Amino acid sequence: xxxxxxxxxxRIMMSPAVIxxxxxxxxxxxxxxxxxxxRYNLLMPGTEEYIGFLNYxxxxxxxxxxxxxxxxLILVGGTLLITVIGGILLALVLDQPxxxxxxxxxxxxxxxxxxxxxxxxxxxxMLMHPVNGLxxxxxxxxxxxxxxxxxxxxxxxxxxxxxxxxxxxxxxILLTALQSLDGEQKEAAEMDGAGAIxxxxxxxxxxxxxxxxxxILIQTIFLLSVFAEILVTTNGGPGxxxxxxxxxxxxxxxxxxxxxxxxxxxxxxxxLANIVAFFLIRLIGKNLEx
Amino acid sequence: xxxxxxxxxxxSFGTTSVIPHIDLEINDGEFVVFVGPSGCxxxxxxxxxxxxxxxxxxxxxxxxxxxxxxxxxxRGLSMVFQSYALYPHMTVYGxxxxxxxxxxxxxxxxxxxxxxxxxxxxxTNYLERRPGQLSGGQRQRVAIGRAxxxxxxxxxxxxxxxxxxxALRGNMxxxxxxxxxxxxxxxxxxxxxxxxxxTMADKIVVLNAGRIEQVGSPMELYRSPKNVFVAGFIGSPRxxxxxxxxxxxxxxxxxxxxxxxxxxxxxxxxxxxxVGVTEHLGSDTFIHTQxxxxxxxxxxxxGDFDTKHGQPxxxxxxxARLHRFGADGQVI
Numbered sequence: 001x002x003x004x005x006x007x008x009x010x011r012i013m014m015s016p017a018v019i020x021x022x023x024x025x026x027x028x029x030x031x032x033x034x035x036x037x038x039r040y041n042l043l044m045p046g047t048e049e050y051i052g053f054l055n056y057x058x059x060x061x062x063x064x065x066x067x068x069x070x071x072x073l074i075l076v077g078g079t080l081l082i083t084v085i086g087g088i089l090l091a092l093v094l095d096q097p098x099x100x101x102x103x104x105x106x107x108x109x110x111x112x113x114x115x116x117x118x119x120x121x122x123x124x125x126m127l128m129h130p131v132n133g134l135x136x137x138x139x140x141x142x143x144x145x146x147x148x149x150x151x152x153x154x155x156x157x158x159x160x161x162x163x164x165x166x167x168x169x170x171x172x173i174l175l176t177a178l179q180s181l182d183g184e185q186k187e188a189a190e191m192d193g194a195g196a197i198x199x200x201x202x203x204x205x206x207x208x209x210x211x212x213x214x215x216i217l218i219q220t221i222f223l224l225s226v227f228a229e230i231l232v233t234t235n236g237g238p239g240x241x242x243x244x245x246x247x248x249x250x251x252x253x254x255x256x257x258x259x260x261x262x263x264x265x266x267x268x269x270x271x272l273a274n275i276v277a278f279f280l281i282r283l284i285g286k287n288l289e290x
Numbered sequence: 291x292x293x294x295x296x297x298x299x300x301x302s303f304g305t306t307s308v309i310p311h312i313d314l315e316i317n318d319g320e321f322v323v324f325v326g327p328s329g330c331x332x333x334x335x336x337x338x339x340x341x342x343x344x345x346x347x348x349x350x351x352x353x354x355x356x357x358x359x360x361x362x363x364x365r366g367l368s369m370v371f372q373s374y375a376l377y378p379h380m381t382v383y384g385x386x387x388x389x390x391x392x393x394x395x396x397x398x399x400x401x402x403x404x405x406x407x408x409x410x411x412x413x414t415n416y417l418e419r420r421p422g423q424l425s426g427g428q429r430q431r432v433a434i435g436r437a438x439x440x441x442x443x444x445x446x447x448x449x450x451x452x453x454x455x456x457a458l459r460g461n462m463x464x465x466x467x468x469x470x471x472x473x474x475x476x477x478x479x480x481x482x483x484x485x486x487x488x489t490m491a492d493k494i495v496v497l498n499a500g501r502i503e504q505v506g507s508p509m510e511l512y513r514s515p516k517n518v519f520v521a522g523f524i525g526s527p528r529x530x531x532x533x534x535x536x537x538x539x540x541x542x543x544x545x546x547x548x549x550x551x552x553x554x555x556x557x558x559x560x561x562x563x564x565v566g567v568t569e570h571l572g573s574d575t576f577i578h579t580q581x582x583x584x585x586x587x588x589x590x591x592x593g594d595f596d597t598k599h600g601q602p603x604x605x606x607x608x609x610a611r612l613h614r615f616g617a618d619g620q621v622i
Contacts, residue, residue, distance in 0.1 A: 184375035187342050192389035192436070193363035202388070206379040 087170030177211035292443035292476035326497035546613035559604030
C-alpha cells in the first residue's frame with residue numbers, strides 16, 4: 001500500500017532517527033579528521049595550527065607503528081584460529097546428548113558475560129601469575145619451572161585471554177548451525193559408507209562454512225580494537241611487545257597528550273580496518289551469497 | 291542377489307512397543323511395498339532393515355547372512371529418503387559420486403558409473419548443477435542415482451514421492467517401476483498411499499499398529515482381503531463396510547462391498563435410498579447415497595450416469611463379490 005503520500009510520510013517520520021544516527025557518526029569522524037591536520041598538544045595549549053600531513057608522517061614512520069600493526073594482525077589471526085577450531089570442537093561435543101547438557105551449555109556461554117577488564121584481571125592474578133597463579137602451581141606440582149606468562153610470551157598470553165572470551169560466541173553460533181544440519185543427510189552419508197571423519201569433512205564442515213564466515217567477520221571487527229585486556233595486563237609491554245594499533249593511539253593521546261597525532265592514528269586505523277574488511281569480504285564473503 | 295528375511299523382529303522405544311513381532315520373507319528381485327496409515331511403524335521397519343535403527347529383538351538376514359547388528363554401510367543396501375537428503379553443497383555429479391568415493395574406487399571407474407547412472411535417469415545435462423537449482427522431480431532422480439551407483443543388493447525407498455505434486459508423482463511411479471524392470475534388484479518401498487502400493491508392487495505388506503495385517507499381490511489383496519482393515523485400506527474409493535441388520539442377513543458382523551460391485555438403477559433393486567453428493571470424474575462417477583436401514587453407501591458407475599441430489603435410487607450388490615467379516619474382523 002505504498003502510495004506516494006504514505007511513502008513521503010514514512011520518510012518524514014523516519015528522518016529524526018536517521019538524522020540523529022548520521023550526526024552521531026559524522027561529527028566525531030569529521031572532528032577526528034580535523035584534529036589530525038592540526039598541531040594539537042594538550043601540554044602546549046594555544047599553539048594549535050594547521051600542519052598538513054605532518055601528523056600522518058610522524059605516525060606512519062614511527063617504528064612502533066609497524067610493530068603495532070604486526071601485533072594487531074597476530075592478535076586477530078591467533079584469536080580467530082583458536083576460537084574457530086576450538087568453537088567447532090566444542091560445538092561438536094555439545095551437540096551430543098549427554099547428562100546435564102543444559103547446565104554445561106550455560107557454563108560454556110558464561111565467559112561471554114564477563115567484562116573484558118575483569119576477565120583479564122582474573123587471568124593475570126589468579127591463573128597466569130608466576131607465583132600465585134594456578135598455572136604456576138600446576139607447573140610446580142609436576143616439578144617444572146613456572147612460566148612467567150606476561151614476561152616470556154606476552155602476546156600469546158593476551159591472545160589466550162581474548163580467545164577465552166570469544167570462544168563462547170564462536171561455539172554458540174557454530175552449535176546452532178550444527179543443530180540445523182538435516183538428520184536425514186547424516187543418515188544418507190552413513191548409508192553411503194562415510195565414516196565419522198568423512199562425514200565431518202564432506203558434510204559438517206561445508207554446512208558450517210557460512211556460520212564460520214559469520215564468526216570470522218564479526219570477531220575481526222571487534223578484535224581489531226582490543227584494548228582493555230592490554231591495558232589491564234601488560235600496558236603494551238614489555239617494551240612494545242603487546243602494543244596494538246588501538247593501544248598505540250591511546251598512548252599518543254593520553255600518555256603523550258598529542259591529540260593531533262592520535263587523531264591521525266585513528267584515521268589510519270579506520271583505513272586499515274577497511275582494508276582488512278575489503279579483503280575479508282572478497283576472500284570469504286562469497287560464502288554468504290549461497 | 292538380494293533376499294531379505296525378517297525373523298521375529300521387534301522394536302520398542304522405552305516402554306512403548308512400536309513393532310511387537312514381525313516375520314517376513316522378501317525374495318530376490320521382488321518389488322515389495324509396505325503400506326499402512328501414518329504411525330503404523332512402516333518407516334521404522336524400513337529404517338531397521340537399513341540399519342539406521344537398532345533392533346529390540348529378532349534377526350534381519352540379508353542374503354543368508356545375519357546383519358542384525360552390522361553398520362548400515364556394510365549391509366549393501368541403499369536408501370532414498372523422503373526429503374531426498376541430497377548434499378546441498380555438492381553438484382549432482384558430486385552427490386552421485388559420493389558413495390563410490392567413500393568406497394575408495396578409482397576416479398575413472400567413478401566417472402563411468404556416474405555417467406551411466408545419469409544417462410539412465412536423464413540427468414546428463416544437470417551434472418554440474420547443485421541440488422538447490424533442481425526441481426523436485428530432478429532431485430528425486432539424483433537421490434535415486436546416488437542409490438543405484440552402489441549396485442546395492444536392495445533399494446529402500448522411504449515415501450519418496452510424497453513431496454511431489456500429483457502429476458509428477460504419476461510420472462515418477464512409472465519411472466521407478468521401469469527402473470525395477472531394468473535393474474531387477476530387490477526394492478522395498480514404504481508409502482501410505484494405497485494407489486502407489488497397488489500400481490507398483492509385486493507384493494504388498496499391509497501394516498497396522500506395528501503388525502502385518504496381510505501379505506499378498508495387489509490383486510489378491512483387492513479380491514480377498516483377510517480382514518476389515520485391509521478391506522477398508524486397499525481400493526479407491528473405499529469399500530462400503532455395512533454393519534447391523536443387513537450384515538446379519540448374510541450371517542456376518544460386517545458386510546463389505548466395493549463401490550464398483552454395486553449395480554445402480556433408477557427403477558428397481560435390492561436396496562432403496564436417496565442420492566447424496568455426486569462426484570463426476572469424467573470416466574467414472576462416484577455417487578454417495580443414503581440407503582434406508584443401512585446408511586451411507588458409495589457407488590461407482592460409468593461417467594454418463596446422470597443423477598440429481600435427493601433423487602430416489604435403487605442399488606443391487608453383486609452377490610458373488612460380497613465380503614463377509616466376523617465379530618473379530620476376520621473374513622468368514
